[in-house]
Amino acid sequence: MNRIEIDYCTQCRWLLRASWMAQELLTTFADELDEVALKPGRGGVFAIHLNGERLSDRAADGGFPDLPLLKQAIRDRIAPDRDLGHSDARRAPGA
Template sequence: MTDVEIEYCVPCGFLDRAQDIQHALLRQFGERLDRVALVTGDHGVLQVRVGDEVVWDKADDEYDVDEVTRRLREYV
């Protein structure tokens, strides 16, 4: 099973985006995920990680929930 962490910038107001990603991952992969945790951060962070590996990072990629889901597929 897979543990996913979504770290989001609280001061930037990225909670809605983080929740959108969380909901999409749970809808797509459901019980195949052990957990999809929201982790508070700052300095503009919005990252999706599986273990220590960054699967998607706002700093490098456009915000696209479907792309995040596609990238996570290989880990599930």
């Protein structure tokens, strides 16, 4: 079972950003994801986990995740042979 959890800060009003990312991930990985959960938090949190593994943390990474890179990280873990089309054109340096 593949589960994405997006922790977002309600004080910062990041629900819209979190829900947009959830929509993008559900659209891209419609057949691979079983669940995408939005988890309200406080204190500036914005973190994304896949099956308990942290993929992104705004505070630790110095900003919000770049969506194509996030999609690549998810794809690499749950569907490594999958082509992401235009999202693959922006591969991280050294990847």
